[in-house]
C-alpha cells in the first residue's frame with residue numbers, strides 16, 4: 001500500500017477521540033483572523049523561544065507564544081464559542097470521527113461567560129452540526145495550579161451542567177508541584193455525581209502520579225501516562241483495572257518527553273496488554289490531527305490497519321458514555337473496511 005493510500009485508509013476508518021482540548025484562545029484567534037483578513041499579527045509578546053524549555057514549561061511557553069496579547073475579551077462571546085466548537089466538530093467529521101470528548105478549562109472564558117455559559121455555548125455549537133454524525137460530549141478541565149478551592153467550585157459547576165453534555169472531569173497542569181491528593185475531595189464529588197475521571201499524569205513526572213491518580217482519584221483514564229513504562233507493577237495494575245491511557249504521541253515529541261515517535265513507548269503498552277488510545281491533544285498548537293497521529297504511529301511502529309482498529313476500539317470502550325452507547329460505538333469502529341493482507 002502506498003503512503004497516500006495508507007493515509008486515506010486511516011482517515012476513512014471510524015474514529016473516537018478522547019483527549020482533545022478546545023484550545024479556546026487559539027481557535028478564537030483563528031476565527032477572528034479569518035473575519036479580518038488583513039489584521040497584522042502582533043508578535044511583540046513573544047519573549048522566549050519555547051524550544052529552550054522542556055516539559056510543562058515548554059507547553060506553557062508554546063501556549064503563551066501562540067496567543068498572548070492577541071485575544072481580546074470581546075471575542076469571548078457565546079456565539080464565538082459555539083462557532084469554534086462547531087468548527088472543531090466539522091474538522092472531526094472530515095476525518096471520520098464518530099465520537100469526540102472535548103475538554104475545556106480556560107479560565108478567561110469561564111470568568112467572562114460563566115462555566116455554564118461556556119458549556120451551553122459549546123453544546124449549542126455541537127447541536128448546530130448534529131447532522132454531521134459526530135457524537136459530542138464535554139469534559140471540564142481543572143488546572144492544578146489554580147488550587148483545590150477553585151477546583152472544588154469548578155467541579156460543582158461541571159456536575160450542574162450534565163444537561164450540556166458534560167460527562168467527565170480532567171485534571172491537568174503542573175503535576176510536579178500539585179499532586180493528586182490535593183484534589184481528592186473535589187474529584188470525589190465529581191465521581192459521586194457519576195462523572196468520568198481522567199487525569200493528566202505520568203507526563204512531566206514519574207509513575208507515582210499515575211498510581212495516585214488511579215488509587216486516590218479513581219481515574220479510569222490517564223492523560224499521557226507514558227512514564228508508567230518505568231514501573232512494571234504499575235503496568236500490571238493498569239491492565240488489571242482496565243485503566244486506559246490517552247496517548248498523545250506528537251505532543252510528547254514536541255514537548256521533549258521522547259526524542260522521536262519511534263522512541264515512543266506505545267509498543268511496550270501494547271505488549272503488556274494495557275489499554276491505549278491515540279489522541280491529538282492540542283491539534284492547532286501541535287500542528288496535528290487524529291488521523292495524522294494514527295498514521296504516524298502506525299508508520300513509526302509498523303502497526304497494520306487492523307492494529308489501528310484495535311486502538312480505536314479501546315477508545316470506544318473507554319468513552320465516558322453509558323455501556324450500551326459504548327458498545328454501539330465499538331461496533332461502528334469495528335465496521336471499518338480493512339483490505340485483507
Ligand SMILES: [Zn+2]
Nearest residue numbers: 021200223281
Ligand atoms: Zn492534554
